[in-house]
Amino acid sequence: MENRKLHYKMYKSGKTWVVAGICTVSFGLAVLNNHVQASANENGENVQNVQSAGSNTVTVAGAASQTDSSSNEKAGSSSSQEAESTTQSGATISSSASVQQSSSASTSSSAQQSVGSSSVTVAQQSNSSNSAASAAVNPNDPKYDFNYAPTFNPKFEQNFHYNNPQGYSNDIQSIVPKYDANGKVQYWEVYYLGTQYPNNYNYSSHWYGLKTTDFVNFTPISNPDNPTSKDNVAIPDAAYKDAQGNSVEVADNNKNGIPWEYVATGTVIRNNAINNKPLFTKDEWGNPIDSDAELSYFSTFGNAGNQKGIYLAYKNKNSQFHPYSSNEVVSSSIVGTQPSTDFRDPYINTNGHQLIMYVAGGLNHKMFTLTSTDGINWSHNANDDIQLDGLVETPNIQTISGQTVMIYSAQPSVQNKQGFTKYVTGYFDKNGIFKRTGPITNLDDGSDFYAGNYVKIDNDTVANVGWLGDWIYTPSIWNEDTFPGILHAGSFTMSRALQYNGKEITTIPIEPGQTKLDSKTKVKSTKNVVKVPSSKKVEITYEAGTNKKIYLVRNAHNSITITFANNKMTVARKEDKNVVNGMNLTTSTSLNGVKIKRVVLYVDNSSVEIYLPQIKKMFTLEDIPNEQANQAYSLKTDKAGNVNVYSFTGSVDSNYVNGLYSSIQNRFNKMKSRFGSEASQLSSVYYANRNLKTAMSYINKAKNLNGDATANVYLAMANYYLSNANYWNDESSQLKVDASSVADRYVARLGKAKSSYNKATKELSAAKRKMNKKHSRANVNAYNKALTAYRASQKTYSAFVNDVYKQSSLALKDTKRKAASAKRKVSSDNAQLSKLKKAMKKHHSKKQAKKLAEQYKKLTKQAKANKTAYSKLVKKESAIVRYSKEISTINRDSKALKTAEAKAAKAKSVAKKHKTRKNKAAYAKLAKKVKSLTKAINNAQSYISKNSATFR
Structure with missing residues (x-):
């Protein structure tokens, strides 16, 4: 009896993955020989196993070829012989842990294996072929286990955040509105990067597709009944193949081969983005491209981890993205020699007569700016590049209330485990190219709101979804050494509505449902402890805006301390159990001179999002349960106040919002009457009234958008302002009238x-x-x-x-x-x-x-x-x-x-x-x-x- 398990330990520096492959082999009998070898022929011919009786060989082969041909031949009669065609660079991992790089290896036309021996082959097939393999395979090979239990392990799953169905997820790629014949938004498509089968290959990723009508509920884009179906894979990685050589991710009608390998971040635009005229009508193979097709420009990496160029794919109605051509459309050579080879994460917009592409320069500390009139031939002007700081990724440009901003991901302090989403203000010049004018500012002051995406709701509002995590320490969670039996992690942040107040971008949380009050506790000191289960909203209101501390404690190894002092909020997370190198982190954000009297916490299984309504700032933290899923927190604070704990229930629809408005308005009217002539002098009455008026404006906007999904965003915003009005009513109720x-x-x-x-x-x-x-x-x-x-x-x-x-x-x-x-x-x-x-x-x-x-x-x-x-x-x-x-x-x-x-x-x-x-x-x-x-x-x-x- 023989048992094998492959463990992968992964982390990412920039966009370069570092992977250690560990193969453990155990026998019921004596181990005679143990050798792991990966070899490759530089001409792309045959890679083979030659194994003597009683020996055990594992071949780990990764394809880097972009050719359209591959062969799998079955040789021999009664004996088990096997040959697979790949093109790659090889690495040898022996039982003594030595690693050797090889550019060539000896090959032969056949592979011989004696009776009684066993072989496990973990090989990445050529990505440009979907043909079935006729090679004999080991049915126990984990390469062919696409329902591997640890990839579904629910330990890290969130309760009111979106969870990827299998494996891992990270960067949000694009949010695309889909309109009906009347120009109303039916829903938004949301694409994100996923690694659905992390036990199969290290260097692989795809785009997964979702639909949403409210930025709360997300459903698979094509096959909601089977979330892990390849129907929901928007841009596939062809490396995944079953035992017969059939692609697990490539759609049956995607027949011209997949030229790319590891899919990475990109953007989606319309084929008719310029003057409503199609950029493309046919692909390289003569297949028609719809005039309103979606075009995706995305960066890629080789399945060996090396960086590749930017590819173009298109999506006709209800189809998977198809390659436009067999080659990349933009390579890093266009920007010349740079300090770093980083060239990825393209974002594209248009000035009406040409496309403008902003490409992240990573460790070059800049965004490259390219232009094209046809979507294929691109030019670069170094004077248009945008200078930034740190390692920069995932650019996106939005205009909010007349202010144009570039939002991007940044890792300014990798050694201190800090990765942020930041933005700079600027403007479009006469050529429609973004020019930076403002300083670098955090969009979210926490370290775990990363690589998000954005879509315009109206001239004053942008909807936003982020990845809850970052590349600095999150990948260390993603391995079975740290958390045995778990290869499933990845969720979205809570969605937000972004606005601009004339000085900075502000955030409004889109709450996942109606709120129901579970408990109300008056606290005086740290002696008063409030139990906070997962999946709760916690609102802490203080009698004074003085210095204070909030303690959230799960266990001796997992806690969060929030300190308000010296015009700063400082958050210290302790997480030093079952996590490689720990997740201990301390970071601060300015309070803009405001004395904080109200703090809202959105607490879920693997995250805590801290929100300050007075300044509309969000602070996102990943906080994984290191002992058991949904482990509750004990909440304490050192200053007197009230702690309200809420559950999320039904959806925030028009009936709920209108009913809530009537209830809060009636209470406000009674409160106003109670104070008489003084009511006009009370700040609590003023703010309650102002929030009620704002809520009503969004209720009316939603009412005027009957049948448009945008109405749901307005209802969520109305719900937020009603929550504020209710808070101010509470403040008024505490005032004496003697x-x-x-x-x-x-x-x-x-x-x-x-x-x-x-x-x-x-x-x-x-x-x-x-x-x-x-x-x-x-x-x-x-x-x-x-x-x-x-x-x-x-x-x-x-x-x-x-x-x-x-x-x-x-x-x-x-x-x-x-x-x-x-x-x-x-x-x-x-x-x-x-x-x-x-x-x-x-x-x-x-x-x-x-x-x-x-x-x-x-x-x-x-x-x-x-x-x-x-x-x-x-x-x-x-x-x-x-x-x-x-x-x-x-x-x-x-x-x-x-x-x-x-x-x-x-x-x-x-x-x-x-x-x-x-x-x-x-x-x-x-x-x-x-x-x-x-x-x-x-x-x-x-x-x-x-x-x-x-x-x-």
Whole structure:
């Protein structure tokens, strides 16, 4: 009995895979000989096994040929003889772990194998042929096991994120809208890179196709009933063949051969992208190409890991992508000699009369820019290349709210395990070529949102799907040495809607469903622990925006710590069990000067996405379960707040969104009525109303797009804004409406108004000095602008002085009422104590005496508390009286000061013109009054500033 298992340990540097193949062989009997050899003939003839009795040979052959012919001959009669045609460079792996490169090897016309020996052949067939092989095969060879159990292992599978059906997945290739006859979007096609059979070949990959109508639910593009069917493979890798030599991925009607090998990243455009005229009508073999066919330009690698050129393929209706020609259409030679050979991941758009291709330069730290009028003949102008930093990949260009941006993937710090999605702002020049103007900025501040893709929804919105992972450490997860029995990993990030706010791209999460509140916990410190299972949304709201920490702990080897301090959010992930070299990582993002009071966590089996609604930033982390699938987190935080845990339920359709809107709007109306005239001054009411209005705008957009899938994106965005409105309603509900609380809020507004008034006063004085020094038009305009701002701030301040005066009067009245009530309680307590004291002097039983003593003690404690409360109210009443007096002084004297200043200015003018004793005395008297009023106002303002807590 003999058992063999091939293990592959893979990682990727840039786009170059490094692979170690380990073959383990075990016998029930003694091992006589063990030798692994890969050989190749440089002329592409025959590769053979020659094996003596009792020996064991594994031939690992990888095809690098792009020819259209291959032969598999079965030689011999009763003996098992085998020959396979391949063209490759070889490598020899012996049991002593030595590795040798060979450019040639001896060949013969036949392969001999003695009875009793066994052979395992793991050979990549020529990719340009789909013919069946007649060679004898070992049915136990893992090469032919396309249902290999570890490639379906669910341990890393997500709950509300898309999971690839088998094997691995990575870069998102293109998102293509599909329109009906009326120009409405029926659905979007989403293509991504996949390695469906990682146990078969190391250097292989394909494009897998999906459909989606909402960026939440994704279904296989052609055969949803069988996700692993080759019908769903958009661009195949011909290396995969069954025991009979039939291709596992190439469609039956894809008859002209597959010239490429390892498929990599690219882009999809329309055949009629330029002026609605087809670029191509026939392929190299004369097959027709539809005028509206999809064209894919994609980079490739050889099945030995070497980089190849860019190929072109086309897709007619309901077909797999077919090769346009047997050769690449663009090679790296077009950009000349570069520091690195990196030349991959083409992205194409059009300026209306030509195609423009942006090709990632990888370690060249740039994007190459090529142009073509026919899609075949391309030219390169080095002056159009876009200079960037680090290892750069997967370019994409979008225009959002008038701002053009190039979004790309980058690995600026491989040694620190950092890979990001970044963008730069720019514009299209007169030739439609992107020109960079802005700095490099993170799109997602986490390390595991990588190689995503984008599609325009409208002029202000772009939908986005990303790969949840990156090339730095994710491949180390993808091997059976680290996680035995698992060769299945790969999912999408949660989809997002991207917008531009005039300064930066902002993110709106497209949530995977309706939210249902599971639990609501008020926490005070890290002593309060909240259990968070997988597949949950967690919303943490804080009473203050001060420094804080959030701890998510699965076990001693797996935790996430989120720290808010020094205008930064710092995320530290600990993951040092069952992962090669560990996944420990610490990285930070700016908070844009905002004090964070609300944090949303989207927690799934293998990821945590941290969202900050106040600044619309997302931070994506891959966090694999190192012990068991769907292991729950324990959540703690060191500051007081509320932790709400939600489940995702049904779909976010129009019925749900409209119902949610009505519910939140009704609650808002009640809240607004509760605050009366103060409602217009409350930020929570303002933001709730603003989010409700925005939600309604998207609801109306969706309503006007009946039958268009774009409506689902608008409903998701409406759902987001309704969630925000609900949060602000919650904030309003926590506000007290008693007179003192209302007065206290007005005092806070008065303080802000005074600060603005002081600032405007200083700016006006500075503008006046500058204008007097140089009377230019610019200085005059600046002065007039400062004067307008000063008058507005003065008006606002005066209005709040009046408001505070009114509210202080109401608060004083309310406090007097409460003080009177408290005084009555004190009097009642004293009367009861006196009565009890008299009763205790009488003769009682021991039991009754004890009871009276306990009552007296309890009443004494109550009386003390009531007396303290009364004393506080009396003190507060006195403070409010003084505060009201000072406010009255400001209110009264400000008006008097305005009149006195006007009279003094007039008197000064008269005294200057007619220098009589009477005029001088009149001016001096008015000037003294102005000074006195100013001093009184300043003293009053100083008092109210120092005693802003009077009403608390």
